[in-house]
Amino acid sequence: NLLNNVCALYIKGADIDWEELYKDLDVQKVSLPTYPFVKKTYWKKANEKTNIIDTNKKTISHPLLNTLLVHTFNTSVYLTELTVGTHWILTDHIIMGLHFLPGTGFIEIALACASHYFKTESLELYDVIFLQPLIIKKEEKKEVHTIISENSNETVFKIVSKKDVFNDKDNEWVIHTQGKMKAGDLKNDILINTEILKQECSSNEILIDMNRKMGQFEFGPRWHNMTKYFMNSNKIYSEIRMNKDYLEDVGQY
Secondary structure: OHHHHHHHHHHOOOOOOHHHHOOOOOOOOOOOOOOOOOOOOOOOOOOOOOOOOEOOOEEEEEOOEEEEEEEEOOEEEEEEEEOOOOOHHHHOEEEOOEEEOOHHHHHHHHHHHHHHHHOOOOEEEEEEEEOOOOEEOOOOOEEEEEEEEEEOOEEEEEEEEEOOOOOOOOOOEEEEEEEEEEEOOHHHOOOOOHHHHHHHHOOOEEEOOOOOOEOOEEEOHHHOOEEEEEEOOOOEEEEEOOOHHHHHHHHHO
């Protein structure tokens, strides 16, 4: 063919106008060694590690946490896939007809990631800021990433999602919650006497009917657990009773 003939002429010393030959193609020159190639291959062993990034997804057993996507130097990325149909925390939490992930959902995701990251159940979240709400449409599967990184001797986290999963051109990520985390020490945990706290707040007792409609807020049965609360000028003490139909949920979180 033409290319073989051109190559045969070139190795015999012909002056080929390469730019004219490839003028209609997007190509560029590549410099090759001037010495002959040794016809010996060197295959890399399959079990050799080429970098320090672990991209093997590790499944995590938690209702609000699916997998560890990436674990590398000073950074770990966790994946949460949320849908209205499979997560009661969304089904039972509606504001103005929209499904919101409540603030406690972000806290639970952060704690689950921290537990896996630090390999302990004694944890502390601090300097937590809620920046943007997370709204999920009924037909949508929302991918949420929790990014944990080491920064100046502190462990920081961000919970983010893509702005619009239905628009491939929109690659903007939204930060919903950010803060810091650390492994705690059970010996230093502070115990609070709830009876004393209740007495301090008992000057104002308020009964709650969680079954009544609350304006634009619609809560499912799992949220109907606060029976009453007590308050004074700077403290609130609430009594919560878990519905027996959902007691098995407690062990999952």
